[in-house]
Amino acid sequence: MSKETILVVDDEKEIRNLIGIYLENEGYKVIKASDGCEALKVLKSQQVHLIILDIMMPNMDGIEACIKIREHKNMPIIMLSAKGEDMDKIMGLTTGADDYITKPFNPLELLARVKSQLRRYTKLNNAMQNINSDIIEIDDLTINVSTHEVKVGEKLINLTRREFDILELLAKNRGIVFSTEKIYERVWNEEFYQSDNTVMVHIRKIREKIEENSRKPKYIKTVWGVGYKIEN
The missing domain is CATH 3.40.50.2300 (Response regulator)
Structure with a gap:
């Protein structure tokens, strides 16, 4: 169907x-x-x-x-x-x-x-x-994987390497929920420690840069008790 x-x-x-x-x-x-x-x-x-x-x-x-x-x-x-x-x-x-x-x-x-x-x-x-496999577009958000450029509308967004890698991971797997553990292991290539809040801090910083209202995010959604995702 x-x-x-x-x-x-x-x-x-x-x-x-x-x-x-x-x-x-x-x-x-x-x-x-x-x-x-x-x-x-x-x-x-x-x-x-x-x-x-x-x-x-x-x-x-x-x-x-x-x-x-x-x-x-x-x-x-x-x-x-x-x-x-x-x-x-x-x-x-x-x-x-x-x-x-x-x-x-x-x-x-x-x-x-x-x-x-x-x-x-x-x-x-x-x-x-x-x-254009290196270009990811989600509404007004544009991610250029090859140049590591991120734009919201015409505004260029400056992300750190880790912030970009997290955003790219979620954007390439839209609709899939990633736990903080999975994000850490995929982006940092290290074993995740339960008390580590590194991913949460990076997600917050990304939202502050790409969202109009980081408390009501348009792009990176929180799935409570599970993790984070970018919707289709």
Whole structure:
């Protein structure tokens, strides 16, 4: 079963629910939003692999939302519109959409386009990862393994060697929880002593440097009683 997350953005609840049923039956995780503003909020907090985006919506329409999304994200975007004129299609595609479908649509056709775009996106991402295997990107955090450079947005972060090694270890193994013992043994290549709080001190220092609020970390999460991880 598929595990990709798809964001469905449409001001009509019935349309959102209809699309959601077909996608969920195929194993996709579905997140729903009623306009462009709500969609942008979702993208700040959750990983999304494809967006189905209606053009005609209140507050922020699909064209404006697409432009804003493309400033930071490169996942496939399929535009929906009740209009079938060529200019609407051209506008949607020139603002960064990957595909376009006109309402009313056949849900099975939309599903086929979703699968096609995800296959192409996955293939492209795999190729880019092979080219840029030394670059790790997690939201605004960029880690260059070959140059040992770390950036949050455009800000260059100065980490010590040990701090960098810990961050690299967690970033390369996203979703995996590492105990302080495992981190110490992997980074220092020495046997861990139970009373040693070296790892905790280094984690705190890393957070102070890369997090906006080190007490509510965005990147390095604490799994209480277990250890630390960077989420997917």
